Amino acid sequence: MTAQLPILQIIVPLLAAPICAVLRHGRAAAWLAVLASWSALAIALALLGQVMAGGVVSYHIGDWVPPIGIEYRVDIVNAWVLVIVASMGAVVAPYSVKSVEHEIASRRIPLFYAAYLLCLSGLLGITITGDMFNVFVFLEISSLSAYALISLGRPRRALTAAYRYLIMGSVGATFIVIGIGLLYVMTGSLNMADLAELLPGVWDSRTVKVAYGFLGVGVCLKLALFPLHLWLPNAYAFAPSPVTAFMASTATKVAVYMLLRFFLSIFGAAFSFDVMALDRVLLPLALVAVVSMSLVAIFQVDVKRLLAYSSVAQIGYMILGLSFASVTGLTATLLHLFNHALMKGALFMALGCVVYRIGSVHIDAMAGLGKRMPWTMAAFVVGGLSLVGVPLTVGFISKWYLILGALEKGGPWTAVAVLVLATSVMALVYVWRVVEAAYLREFSGDETTGEAPLSLLAPTWVLVAANLYFGIDAVRTAGVARQAAEVLMAGIGS
Amino acid sequence: MSLDFFVSHYNYWVVIFLMMVGFYILISRGNLIKKIVGLNVFQTSVFMLYISMGKITGGTPPILVGDGHGGEAVEHVVYSNPLPHVLILTAIVVGIATTSVGLALAVRIKEAYGTLEEDEINRIEALVEASE
Numbered sequence: 001m002t003a004q005l006p007i008l009q010i011i012v013p014l015l016a017a018p019i020c021a022v023l024r025h026g027r028a029a030a031w032l033a034v035l036a037s038w039s040a041l042a043i044a045l046a047l048l049g050q051v052m053a054g055g056v057v058s059y060h061i062g063d064w065v066p067p068i069g070i071e072y073r074v075d076i077v078n079a080w081v082l083v084i085v086a087s088m089g090a091v092v093a094p095y096s097v098k099s100v101e102h103e104i105a106s107r108r109i110p111l112f113y114a115a116y117l118l119c120l121s122g123l124l125g126i127t128i129t130g131d132m133f134n135v136f137v138f139l140e141i142s143s144l145s146a147y148a149l150i151s152l153g154r155p156r157r158a159l160t161a162a163y164r165y166l167i168m169g170s171v172g173a174t175f176i177v178i179g180i181g182l183l184y185v186m187t188g189s190l191n192m193a194d195l196a197e198l199l200p201g202v203w204d205s206r207t208v209k210v211a212y213g214f215l216g217v218g219v220c221l222k223l224a225l226f227p228l229h230l231w232l233p234n235a236y237a238f239a240p241s242p243v244t245a246f247m248a249s250t251a252t253k254v255a256v257y258m259l260l261r262f263f264l265s266i267f268g269a270a271f272s273f274d275v276m277a278l279d280r281v282l283l284p285l286a287l288v289a290v291v292s293m294s295l296v297a298i299f300q301v302d303v304k305r306l307l308a309y310s311s312v313a314q315i316g317y318m319i320l321g322l323s324f325a326s327v328t329g330l331t332a333t334l335l336h337l338f339n340h341a342l343m344k345g346a347l348f349m350a351l352g353c354v355v356y357r358i359g360s361v362h363i364d365a366m367a368g369l370g371k372r373m374p375w376t377m378a379a380f381v382v383g384g385l386s387l388v389g390v391p392l393t394v395g396f397i398s399k400w401y402l403i404l405g406a407l408e409k410g411g412p413w414t415a416v417a418v419l420v421l422a423t424s425v426m427a428l429v430y431v432w433r434v435v436e437a438a439y440l441r442e443f444s445g446d447e448t449t450g451e452a453p454l455s456l457l458a459p460t461w462v463l464v465a466a467n468l469y470f471g472i473d474a475v476r477t478a479g480v481a482r483q484a485a486e487v488l489m490a491g492i493g494s
Numbered sequence: 495m496s497l498d499f500f501v502s503h504y505n506y507w508v509v510i511f512l513m514m515v516g517f518y519i520l521i522s523r524g525n526l527i528k529k530i531v532g533l534n535v536f537q538t539s540v541f542m543l544y545i546s547m548g549k550i551t552g553g554t555p556p557i558l559v560g561d562g563h564g565g566e567a568v569e570h571v572v573y574s575n576p577l578p579h580v581l582i583l584t585a586i587v588v589g590i591a592t593t594s595v596g597l598a599l600a601v602r603i604k605e606a607y608g609t610l611e612e613d614e615i616n617r618i619e620a621l622v623e624a625s626e
Contacts, residue, residue: 133581140588147595156606160615163599167520167529170592174537177585181544184578 002046006059006072009043009082010125012036013089017117026109030097033113037086037093037120044086044124048079052480058130066130067191073130077265077334077484081127081257084338088249088345089120095459096242099352103240104152112152116246118145123254132180132190132266135258136173139222142254143169146247150239161234168231172221179215182207195266203271212276215262223255225282225319226289229312236308241352244304248311248348249341256318256337260330264488273325283323287419289316294426303354303361303434307347310387310430313423314340317402320416324405330485331478332401338477339386339394342470346463347383350376353452353460358445363434368443373451377438379464384431386467389424393471397478399424505546512539524612526603530596537589541582548578 016036020029050057051074059072074082096116104112122142126135147169151162184190186207187198202208217228224232232252236244263272272278293313300306314336321333351361353376358365370377386393399420406417443449451457470477500507512535519532553574600610607615 133584137584137588140592144591144595147599151599151602156603157619159599159603159606160619163526163596163603166592166596166599167533170533170596171517171520171536173588174540177540178543181540181547181578185547 002050003059005043005047005050006057006074006128007061009040009047009086009128010121012039012043013117013121013124017114017121020110020117021114023110026101026106027097029110029113030093030100033117034090034093034097036117037089040120040124041083041086041090044079044082047074048083048480050074051076051079067189067194070134071130071191071193072128073193074128076480076487077260078127078257080334080480080484081254081337082124084253084341085120085123085127085250088246088341091345091459091462092242092246092249092349095245095349095352095456098453098455099242099356100240102356103154108152112149112240115145115148115152116243118142119149119246119251123250126254127257130192132183132192132195136177136180139173139176139258142251143173143222146251149243149247150235152243153238153240155238157234158238161231161238165231165235168221168228172218172228175214175218175221179211179213179218182211182214186211192261192266196268199267199271203275209276212263212267216259216278219255219259219262223252223259224312224315226285226293226312226316229289229293229315232312233305233308236311236348237302237305241348241355244308245345245348245352248307249345252311252315253337253341256315256333260322260333260488264330269325269489279323279325282319283416286316286320286323287416289313290320290423291419291426294423294430297430298426298433300430301363303363303366304348304351306363306430306434307344307351310427311340311344313427314344314387317398317420320420321402321405324409324413326405326408327482327485327489328401328408329405330488331482332398332405334481334484335401335474335478336398338481339398339470342394342463342467343383343386346379346460346467347387349456349460349463350380350383353379353456356452356456357449363437365445366434367437367441368445369437370439372443372445372449375457375461376452379457379460380438381435382464382467384435386471388427388431391471392468394467394474396471397474401478505542509539509543509546512536512542526600526610526612527597530593530600533596534589534593537585537592541586541589544578544582544585548575550574 013036016032020032023029023032047057057074060066061070061072100109100112119142122138122145125138126142129135129138147162147166150165151159180190183195186202186205187195189195189198199208221228236248239247263278290313293309293316297306297309297313300309318333318336321329321336353373354361354366354369357373382393386395389395389399402420403417406413406420516532516536516539520529520536523529523532550572553572556573556576603615604610607618609615
């Protein structure tokens, strides 16, 4: 049984999805989705345990030996990302039970859960597979279901947001296929570990460099790196609340993982940093993303949109860590994958509670909510503090390692450390605008407005508690992240 | 670049031409259906890239060639690489799925806005925002 864990990781949510679709009853589909996502989390944790104890787990689909057959290859890096994705899936699923009943027409609810589970299995699949073409297939499974999920949002602009994401996402995915095809032409292999061995022999070829470019642009479209982020703000702002919480905490994280896997494991750190100068390409983009998007976020009046722009800025931090080209920088990136999932998950779920009660997340509509919905807004405040990077929250740990990485490089990189601090202040400004509205202004809405139901608050507070817990005791998370960073820098073979 | 090089790589020129045509339609057209058509042309160029790179001049289809009596396969038969063709079969299915989701979205956008022109939709949204 434990030998089959890698395939079960995908099979369980993938099979639960069509069952959800044929179930007529919304609640039944909801609980099936909860069950499937919890088992996915249990499997992911078991896999992480296996990898920590015994090293790389390799699973051969249909017993075909790689590189001929498809291999699922779990090392510390993707075991870590699997846990991130699966735990967010497991927290958002019970949250969506009530939230979705409020935001989506009842006849569409079973289909919502089908798409949700498909998206989850697609994201897990991208993470777990050791085969390049498999990555593309799972990428499209997760993307197509994500387009459907976003279009379920109540405002009609959700439709145009989903359409725009579909166009940009498909272009990104097609770029990735071109890159994979060019690599196949040069090496005759699609297996990642095999490619990592074969590629150094053809480093000089222009085809490999072009493949590198195509893969890079394709993945950066998916992870919404500035200036390829145009699809993200509207998609997050108009999607149903649980979808936003789930997408914001998983989809871009998996794309960052893809970037790390492609560029560090397959092409190798030496090729990426020495030959292709990846760090020098990513550094300015990351810095512009962090500064400009934090600035844009300050001026948003729709709080969901505000957080969406903040997400693009936070992705900038992750890429910034990568552009340090050091183990500490990568540790910061990998830590921030997890930590940002926790904070944005908590924040968007708190906003979902607000939508549930007052139907809007306009900053003026949220005036005075601190008294009406104390638990919801308290969750928002803690999530916000984490976003700023206040000590005792996970945000602090990420920033700590990021600044540590910058100072480690010394010289002009000290300016980068200062910039990280400065942009934290910008985060404080946009979080403060919401806090100010919620706590220092008078409530003007319906007098009967009360706290959100427990089934929404409980998952939200699970994430808030995780924000605090992993902010205080970061030994375990930082340890795994550093181990993963070392594996990435060393290449896939070791 | 000699003429010989140009001619012998003609499949890549076709691919690049189609890719750019598709990409141009995708970017320049405001009509949501035309955008999807552009996306399709763009994706088709990638299909052709994969298919043409698996083809070997004079290669047969990758089928076991027997001696007619159910005996051993004849060796030294040059055959085309079936793997890229199979991969692209998957990619075609994915392309169809993308197209259908895109068209379904276009139908719902038409129902919601009464138009499929991007600038019209933007104008409607700007009016709604201004009136709020």
